[in-house]
Amino acid sequence: MKTSCSIIQDLLPLYKEGLASKESVIIVDQHLTCCPDCQLFVNQMNETAIPNDPEVTTFKQVALTVQKRKRQLMLCSFLFAITLFVVVFYHLNKPRFLPYTEELITVEQVADELVVAELNSAVTNFEITWSNNNAHITTWNTMLAPKRTDDSNQIILLSHPDQSVEQVYYVEPNEGSDLLLYSQQRTDDFEGVMTLPRLALSYYVIIAGIMAFTCFVVSGLTGHNMVRTLSKKLSLLATCYVVAHLVIKGVSPTTYVLIRDFGYILVVAVTLFVSTSIWLEGRKLIAN
Numbered sequence: 100m101k102t103s104c105s106i107i108q109d110l111l112p113l114y115k116e117g118l119a120s121k122e123s124v125i126i127v128d129q130h131l132t133c134c135p136d137c138q139l140f141v142n143q144m145n146e147t148a149i150p151n152d153p154e155v156t157t158f159k160q161v162a163l164t165v166q167k168r169k170r171q172l173m174l175c176s177f178l179f180a181i182t183l184f185v186v187v188f189y190h191l192n193k194p195r196f197l198p199y200t201e202e203l204i205t206v207e208q209v210a211d212e213l214v215v216a217e218l219n220s221a222v223t224n225f226e227i228t229w230s231n232n233n234a235h236i237t238t239w240n241t242m243l244a245p246k247r248t249d250d251s252n253q254i255i256l257l258s259h260p261d262q263s264v265e266q267v268y269y270v271e272p273n274e275g276s277d278l279l280l281y282s283q284q285r286t287d288d289f290e291g292v293m294t295l296p297r298l299a300l301s302y303y304v305i306i307a308g309i310m311a312f313t314c315f316v317v318s319g320l321t322g323h324n325m326v327r328t329l330s331k332k333l334s335l336l337a338t339c340y341v342v343a344h345l346v347i348k349g350v351s352p353t354t355y356v357l358i359r360d361f362g363y364i365l366v367v368a369v370t371l372f373v374s375t376s377i378w379l380e381g382r383k384l385i386a387n
């Protein structure tokens with residue numbers, strides 16, 4: 100039995116472009132060896148085909164470029180959406196440190212060596228750090244969780260692994276010195292204790308700024324192609340870091356939660372860098 104000529108002729112364009120499946124190729128080959136009609140059809144096809152029309156080639160190239168550009172833009176938008184999501188997420192979950200009020204926190208000794216703190220429902224998170232036998236309490240909530248859901252007070256035991264609690268301070272990150280809430284010794288002349296913010300982030304952003312500027316100048320001055328490409332990339336990366344610092348920290352140079360802030364800044368800087376790089380590459384593509 101012969102495969103119907105019309106089927107073969109339908110398959111021929113795919114066959115010629117090398118896009119037909121293996122099975123189709125075998126069938127077409129077999130058919131062509133024994134069907135003069137289809138052989139003639141192939142010859143006609145070859146004659147009428149436009150051999151490498153430069154306009155067609157250019158058109159194909161443009162179509163490919165547009166398609167590539169489309170993919171790049173989609174990837175860019177996706178990365179940019181991630182960046183935006185991270186920034187919003189950061190601000191929704193940013194610690195809002197609570198100023199001291201009498202209702203917010205009370206500390207008392209309930210038995211020998213047993214000191215407890217009672218926090219009201221505005222406190223969703225707290226941290227206790229120890230210096231010798233002194234406890235320093237920081238409390239905060241976030242925009243997403245402005246208060247505890249069960250609305251009740253929270254009792255925390257202030258215990259120290261080795262010795263009894265001597266003093267308990269309340270840390271107000273945005274105020275001056277820490278407040279003394281409880282002391283074992285009955286004396287009034289306590290030294291003020293300061294909890295200092297971390298300044299590391301401001302050094303990083305200054306370094307990034309200097310690097311962005313220096314690399315930008317180098318890329319403009321150098322005649323070396325590889326050096327120019329590399330310094331342009333570095334300049335972009337450093338600029339992205341500065342932008343990330345601004346959207347996360349604003350103009351505030353200090354932080355009380357260094358690791359958290361730095362982590363967010365890095366994630367935003369990297370996603371921003373990758374999406375901008377892709378976007379710039381795409382612009383070059385169109386220009387060519």
Ligand SMILES: [Zn+2]
Nearest residue numbers: 104134136137
């Ligand atoms: Zn045929």
